[in-house]
Amino acid sequence: MQNSRLPQAKFSNFLKLLVIFRQAVPRLAQGRNSGGVLQPEKPRYERAMTRLILFNKPYDVLSQFTDAGERATLARFGLPAHVYPAGRLDRDSEGLLILTDDGRMQARIADPRHGLSKTYLVQVEGAPADADLDPLRRGLVLRDGPTLPAQARLIAPPALWPRDPPVRVRQSVPDRWLEITIREGRNRQVRRMTAAAGFPTLRLVRWSIGDWSLEGLAPGDWREAPARPSPDHGGGKAPGDGARPAPGGGRADGAGIRRSA
Numbered sequence: 001m002q003n004s005r006l007p008q009a010k011f012s013n014f015l016k017l018l019v020i021f022r023q024a025v026p027r028l029a030q031g032r033n034s035g036g037v038l039q040p041e042k043p044r045y046e047r048a049m050t051r052l053i054l055f056n057k058p059y060d061v062l063s064q065f066t067d068a069g070e071r072a073t074l075a076r077f078g079l080p081a082h083v084y085p086a087g088r089l090d091r092d093s094e095g096l097l098i099l100t101d102d103g104r105m106q107a108r109i110a111d112p113r114h115g116l117s118k119t120y121l122v123q124v125e126g127a128p129a130d131a132d133l134d135p136l137r138r139g140l141v142l143r144d145g146p147t148l149p150a151q152a153r154l155i156a157p158p159a160l161w162p163r164d165p166p167v168r169v170r171q172s173v174p175d176r177w178l179e180i181t182i183r184e185g186r187n188r189q190v191r192r193m194t195a196a197a198g199f200p201t202l203r204l205v206r207w208s209i210g211d212w213s214l215e216g217l218a219p220g221d222w223r224e225a226p227a228r229p230s231p232d233h234g235g236g237k238a239p240g241d242g243a244r245p246a247p248g249g250g251r252a253d254g255a256g257i258r259r260s261a
Helices: 002-029 103-110 130-138 189-196
Strands: 031-034 037-040 052-057 094-100 118-125 151-155 175-182 201-209 222-224
Touching (some): 094 103, 118 189, 130 151, 130 189, 175 189, 189 201
Antiparallel strands (some): 031 037, 052 094, 052 222, 118 201
């Protein structure tokens, strides 16, 4: 009986030694013992900080760097290397496009599951009253299903740059400006929402995504921003509330804005 227990005792002792060894190795890996004090070991390399670029995409520019045709792309604006759009903005829309070199940050911004707010300044055809915006606030049923309730309000014409080419408006038909905030990202969603409410979109400018906003950027300009903003409060003032975009032209200014030529 005694001999039969001997291998089991040896195996038990081996397991105890293995546990002690596995606990000791991570501590030893943290650094070298110098004078009885464990010194932290310097990392072999440090990961570069995440880059996050706020870009004011002009009208008629694709949200990509290459195109098989001759359409305008992001490549003409001197953006940093190795950054890519987090989401997209339609060719016929203007405003904030965020680019980053971090895949997880890209997914956090672009994926509707994260619920990051996106605020748009929208010029619509017609003269909606406040009550006409209730369908947007309740949620509409589009071809691809119902939308989540949006925040929507009438605003004064915002102090935006002139669009090139200008918006075609009919002199016999009035137009109004809305501010719309959604937390989804369907294809051409805001345009389809205003059309379903009876007021087709004439011009669409994305003003903010979360707490990142377009403030201070003229079309074609960009700047770097902190990669981790404060909690999402909706992007600050829109120009309809008094904020004004910076004029175009020139080079990098004191705020780190890179101007388009």
